[in-house]
Amino acid sequence: MSLTKLIERLLQLVPVLLGVSVIVFIMMALTPGDPVEIMIGDQNISAEQEAQMRRDLGLDEPVHQRFLTFLGNAVQGDFGTSFYHRRPVSEVIAERLPATIELSLVALILALATSIPLGVVAAIRKNSVLDRLATVGSLLGVSLPGFWFGILLLMLFAVHLQLLPVAGRISYQSEIEPITHLLLVDSLLRGRLDAFADAARHIILPAITLGLPMTAILTRVTRTSMLEVMRTDYITFAEAKGLSRRRVIYRHALKNALIPTVSVAAIETGSLLGGNMIVETVFGWPGLGRLVVESIFVRNFPLVQAAVLLYAVTYVMLNFIADILYTVLNPRVKL
């Protein structure tokens, strides 16, 4: 990875982020609805008082002025103040972010941990019962509407069987001194196995719901690419060398077969973030996705703008990580 390439990458971020800010700002500006009205609610209020509230939120200026102010402040790391929380949006987002990151990571890990072995085994036992099951499973996985599947899981495991909790990230009784703000990690770092189990019980259903489509896609990708790799000359050559089947599969085939899996996984992690809001809504998960959706509904413009920018940065960074992983797995490519 050369430095110039890295800088080039970072520079590519600039037009994307600028474009994203413009679009989101225009969208918000064109969206009817007035946060001040929402705030006032059912009350008779004088025109001066209403004007005062509008001024306090910075909504009295014309749109282009607001946009320039937003850009100017954003460059300095100030994304404005959340209308409702009355605090910097960066703070509000930062508080909700760990929950979303934790959920996404667990979903990602679950997806990788099931899809790769499943895809590999399906490929090397092509047409076996397991392969067919994996194929059917992965088709089901991409076809299940997450919001519905989540509700079914919730009803089955939390309500009828009462094996798992219905909502939240952790029981209120479990208190862990935060380190990373990822509860599963923190509880382990603090040596609190009880809290870890508690957090795991909470995260398992949302993570399955969130990770299922990705698992399905990655299983398919892994299987396809494994099949392709198994047909290559270097696998034939490795077999001709009299190596054990294990070695041929795990040392020669897998590393190459994982290249597309990793690229797709990075891209799909982006849609994982996008799918968060549905899962967070269904499972009452205190993450960013739910907050953003709520914020759109109540016209909390600064928060929506900042969150969308964050999503865009994440998306670009994920692509970047995918490229790096690509080079690690594939020595032919030099970034």
Next chain:
Amino acid sequence: MSTAAQSPTEAATPAAATSIFRRNMRDFADNRLALVSAVVVVLFVLMALAAPLVAPHDPNATDLFRRLQPPAWMEGGSWSYPLGADALGRDILSRIIYGTRISIFIGAAVILVATTIGILAGLAAGYLRGWTDVAISRLVDILLGFPYLIFAIGLMAMMGPGLVNIILALAYKEWVIPCRVVRGETLVTRELEYVEAARALGASRGHIMLREILPNILSPVIVVSTIRMAHVIILEASLSFLGLGVQPPTASWGAMVADGRAFILESWWVSTFPGVAILLLVLAINVASQGLRDAFDPRFSE
């Protein structure tokens, strides 16, 4: 995978394009599961078209005395409302049947609009290169930076609810996907001999793009489109689920699931059956499109 290409006899003989197409169709037909799924999709389409004939009730007729009536086989159910009734006493089966129209119409319309835009933009970017490519590719990057649902939710908030608005909200971002496929394929195809030949003969750019390149890159585009259609149907349902879908009382599966969500503890059927409907249709489209993909474009993988 077509087995002939895979056998190491290296005996594959070159064949005319039509016979390849015929063989592809044969491969597709041989894939029994894909065929069954294609039939299921067709059945759904027919159901959508013939909704007024097959639906036992007016999907919007409310009957508060049948509120949350259970399905026929449960206590308190009746066969005139086979899948039970919703919170306003509307027949769930009839609403599912009418909801098929919304899902399929929105799915098809979004894909049609998005694929058309995507093909034109992708051809222009891939063939004309230069600033056109830069501009289109940047726009694609920017749109990819938005999470799909957030973008759609924002647009729906901006434009307000309604059928056309949903189609627009989804198509605004969806076109990026065929665009990328088309651009990539065009970049390869534009260097091929026959395209060079057409250029040398002085064919116009438009002619080359639409007549020479497009027909040759259509099959991956079709494959991608069918897969995406399944996706769009889920997205529409998700939007309706979040309350940003079609106007009530129009039946939409996503909205039906969302409405039923509040009753799921005591009246599970209200949201379960529309969810099953989404699953069935999307699954059928996915299986059929995978069959298509296997038959037409073995090298293509998601």
Next chain:
Amino acid sequence: MTDTAASQPLLSVSGLRTVFETRAGSVFAVDGVDVNVRRGECLGVVGESGSGKSVTFSSVMGLIKPPGRIAAGEIIFDGRDLRALSPAEMRMVRGGEIAMTLQDALTALNPALTVGAQIAEMIEAHDPGLPRSEPARRRAIRTRAVEMLGLVGIPSPDERLRQYPHEFSGGMRQRIMIAIALASRPRLLIADEPTTALDVTIQAQVLELITELRTELGMSVVLITHDLGVVAEHCDRVMVMYAGQVVEEGPTAEVIADPRHPYTKGLLGSIPRIELRGQKIQPIEGQVPELIDLPPQCRFYSRCALAGADCLKPIEMRRVGPDRQARCIRTRKEVGA
């Protein structure tokens, strides 16, 4: 075979039939092939793409995978029936006693592993004499890997072990593949089109290398190629294959001087002059028939200038001289008995 036990061949294949099941029907990629490879000799195997030459030796190596299978035949290597061996025993033969190189080293070397790793695993898998202790073992393997790279003429092999295949030139890669194949000191090397992917000067070098190593290590070599010129220069005997069958076999010099099958003749006619060698030329008008549902007749019938009504029945291999056979009833008269 009436050969005496003293000159018993190293590899003896008889009646080999390898079939690929496809939706369109069974493809007899190899249909009743007999091969003998003698100790220390270099056997050239010539034929167009699809003639079954590669499949024959993949069958010998036990590399045929579904939907392919060996339907019949006997494969005797150094007195052992390879088809009767257990998978583990076969693995020891494969790579250990019979090594193989593939046509294109670029695709045959694993792009994701260093060259050193790819040689090392060959040594590790087949050398029972390696030291027990891990560091000593590693050192021994490394020494041997360096030695092998040196043997095939890779400069400063010590450093290049750490490099990946894509960091080498085409000729170098071919040498590396040969180094890997020979790292286990095999008794038979099957070199499948070792030069097609290379340019002319490198071709000569690689072939020289194989010939040199053959005498140096005392092994037998099977050189699979579609280029009779290569065979003429490097092989003691030659075997010509067409449509899954052997059509002619004999000492190279004799076969070239006096081909007894029209197909061989056609191949010879198409040997390019030295400066054009390596270019692909369509040797004979027409195409190899599809190997599905072949009519019971001479398989060269459709392309043969000598074809007549009596060619429309199955044609057997016939002796056409001491140590020579051909599968043609027309050229017999010319031989004159």
Next chain:
Amino acid sequence: MTKLHRTLMVSALALCTAAPAVSAQELVVGFTRDADTLDPANHRNRETETVIRNMFDGVLTRDSSMEIHPQLAESYEQVSPTVYDFHIREGVQFHDGTEMTAGDVAFTLRRITEEGAMGDGQTSPRQSLMGPVESVEVVEGNTVRVTLSEPWPLLPAMLPFQEVVSQDFVEEVGTEGMATQANGTGPFELVEWRRGDSIIMERFEDYYGGAEGIPPVDTACVERAIFRIIPESASRVAALLSGDVHIINELPPHSVAQVENNSGTEVMTVNGTRSFFIAMNMENEIFDDIRVRQAVAHAIDRDLIIDRILGGNAEAINGILSPDAFGKNDELEGYDYDPERAQELLAEAGYPDGIEVTLDVEGAFRDTAQAVASLLTDAGINTQVSVGEGTMLTQQWRTEGEPKTGDMYFTSWGNGSLDPQGIFVPTHMTDARGNSAGYANPELDALLEEAAVETDRAERAEMYQEAEAMAAADAPYVYLWVPQDIYGVSTRLSGWSPSPDSRINLHDACLD
């Protein structure tokens, strides 16, 4: 392999065992929405206040029957129509151990009412809830005097909406610090706020006991009180049924039976303060005719909808005021369900073949609006429901006199104080913010203005009764119902009952 197996088994078992046991002294509320902030002066949100109210006490408070009681004030009196004196308790401590003084009370009220008092040029968004307050000052040691620029009888009814903060603390942490830290005088102190997930509080041991008028006067009953945020109603109900939480708000009517049938849980209801009605756009040619408006009123079977959709948990109203409101006119006749009469009225108005109209509604009430629309359609008023986002409908219908678009609007107005002025003025005054019907009646305007400053309670009540009759005669709205707030509670719970202002004060709540 077997070892891995065993590890997996053990972890699976660990995952399936029940969550940490709930202590008898921990009361958990399953609540719909998280607080926006913990700063009592910096929000406009009911749920936020519900949470905050357990950590902060106010100058005045209400009991669950909406009776006003002095809380941090010992007593208060109206010195003149525009001057109120509040005598502040002594010996009350903030959670940080410092003593609460009259100075803190005056500071709190000034922070809310003075322009720019929140710092950074910002004004408290709660300013408008305090009416025409001109100045707040400390007189005679522990007396806080509030001076109004004009008479405003609502002040005591509105003061329970404000909570007292510590001046020293605000000056120390700033308005930004106030958003996440709580240092009040309330029965519970903040332990941890897990954003979007839960607010954990524990008993404040030095609590002064709360309002004298609301016994028991003591520290809180439970050791800990927790608000758990569970937005999904089905999940909230499930949490109650499984015993994870002890109180849930917004129990959906259709889940009432389930909660009642479950052993260990029961349903509690209270009349709410939100009146539902349909506004008919009188700028619209069709609805300018009173006969059409009356037809609409006659076409709606309120009892059917209350019975079937709201599960009987609502009370029909014939005027805008809630049955519990001060000044309610109980004599109003109202419009009974009579679809034939509706059709007659339509015909008289010149629409013998009926009319085509749309009914705007916010997503949350789409079902009810749909049912209303069916009834209207049956009576010849062909009604199409149009669902919009709340904020967009607000813009469309709360135009304060600007032209409106749309035919009918299914809406509601909340009136936490239950004082008629809080709902009558905004919905019925000419060009008022909530006057979505575009109703203009100068006579009514005058009456309402007069009532606003009338300090004689009986006199004032009579004025509102007259106003209700006046409005009902003109039928600018179809007055529908006031729903009950429905709560699901554990049978282990005692000492708590729901309150019409939808507060959940946990001071006296106990678990056995």
